[in-house]
Amino acid sequence: MTVTEHVGPTVAPETAAQVLSAEQRYADELAFLAAYDDGARPPGWALTPRAVVTFIRGSDGEALKLPADRRTGAGLPASMTIPAKFVGERSLVERCVVTLAGERGLLLVGEPGTAKSMLSELLAAAVSGTSALTVQGTAGTTEEALRYGWNYALLLAQGPTPQALVDSPVLTAMRTGRVVRVEEVTRCLPEVQDALVSILSDRRMNVPELSGTEGDLIRAAPGFTVIATANLRDRGVSEMSSALKRRFNFETVHPIADAQTETDLVRRQATAAVQRAGAAYTVDDAVLDALVTVFRDLRSGRSGEGWDVERPGTVMSTAEAVQVAASLGLSAAYLPGGDALDLVPGHLLGVVRKDDKDDHARLLGYWDGPVRRRAEDGSAMWRRLWDLRESLR
Structure with a gap:
């Protein structure tokens, strides 16, 4: 390793980032899999369920061959080997994918450090093309983070109008038919958690302040659902209500066995x-x-x-x-x-x-x-x- 004299601070390039999102890191793989598997996709999905599983668990060392007619103008390689990104049972990933395909809420539980957040990010990136629609649960998370807020300058100037409404990540996912992630959901206070109950059951959000206007009822577009994570060590922090639990399929992410x-x-x-x-x-x-x-x-x-x-x-x-x-x-x-x-x-x-x-x-x-x-x-x-x-x- 060559040691050179360091003079002054080093400025990172504008494009540099410590961590890229899953859809950025694996953009080539996602584009390849979208072209490789042209099977049936659930409404709003960027990939087929089978391709989502392959993206997360890998192709088992096999080089996937892309037909020539699907490479035209796309700049895609003729073949690609997809590496595994999540070390866990394939059956677990398959159950998660089936849950999301059924537009049901998915709750990933397990001990801290078992890659629950990473799995939720990979699932969201593969299903929706973005993992950015995320709410980080804390004791200070408010109901606005799960529903909506207001641009107060517009609110004072115009009153409650659709233009003054500020969508939460959940509301954005509902409008666009995407997956939204709620990290550490049991860290949220129970009354905040329960904002998800009607969202997951009715698949719509009422905005009473806009009563009588076009935007007072927002319905979820096809493809919308929620992936939440919770640590088993936090089970007693803010216990989920029975009503909210029933809206989720629970999947336990275990420590690596081997x-x-x-x-x-x-x-x-x-x-x-x-x-x-x-x-x-x-x-x-x-x-x-x-x-x-x-x-x-x-x-x-x-x-x-x-x-x-x-x-x-x-x-x-x-x-x-x-x-x-x-x-x-x-x-x-x-x-x-x-x-x-x-x-x-x-x-x-x-x-x-x-x-x-x-x-x-x-x-x-x-x-x-x-x-x-x-x-x-x-x-x-x-x-x-x-x-x-x-x-x-």
Whole structure:
């Protein structure tokens, strides 16, 4: 890696962005799949349901061949291999797609860090061509975020007119027949959540302020539906009403079951994160294997060897593992000279200290259990980690 003198601040190009939306990142794939599969599409859909599943779960390494008559004037390649973007059961993705095809609400639930938001973004991008119609649920989210607001300058000048109405993402999706995403719906107050009940059942929105005008009743165009997400850890924050639950099909997104699959995902996403920072990813695969093993043991409460592990209160998610792996990669790139393995205990401590002060003791207990046993079995990697126990204090 060549080191050059840095003079003054670096200004990023105007077109640069830290993160692109799914429809921007995968625009070529979406265009290819739209031409490749010309089967029946539900009203308002950009792709067929089969193509949506292929977009999310990939083509299993197969190069899809595009007939010549569909490439004319489109600038599309003759073939394309679609990589998997969501690591999870294909059947889960298929159930999600069928739910949306039936214009029913879809609720993705699961532990934090299981890629619920990513799945909802991919689904919205493939079905509607955009994932931008999104409401972020918080305790401060108001009913206006799910219904509508007003341009108060026009409201004062003209009174309540259709021109003064400011559409929410939900209302925009209703007008255009698209998918709207509601992230962390259980973070919203119950009275805010319940604004979705009539929207999902009646598929229309009344604007009483416009009574007697053309815009007082807005009906959902074909293709409109809602994808919501909720963390199982937040179930007691603002419990959904029974009426709202009945409007959704619930799908649980589980943590990645296979250790190698999770390690591959962590490596891939950490590599991408470090490359975005302008560096090469050089962390040894053995270090990543050990890192993912620790996360999986602490997450499940049981080691791969069958030893009991006291689970921390914080969520040891795959997303957190990616962040730690990326930090190791950035340290190796920008602060060279040390061993990435030596940094693992400190980063793990930063993860487990987030929620419960007793999690520090649980991490030490893990070191005194599985880490020590693996070191005694002769593993040089785990012996080094055992020697680093004092750095956890």
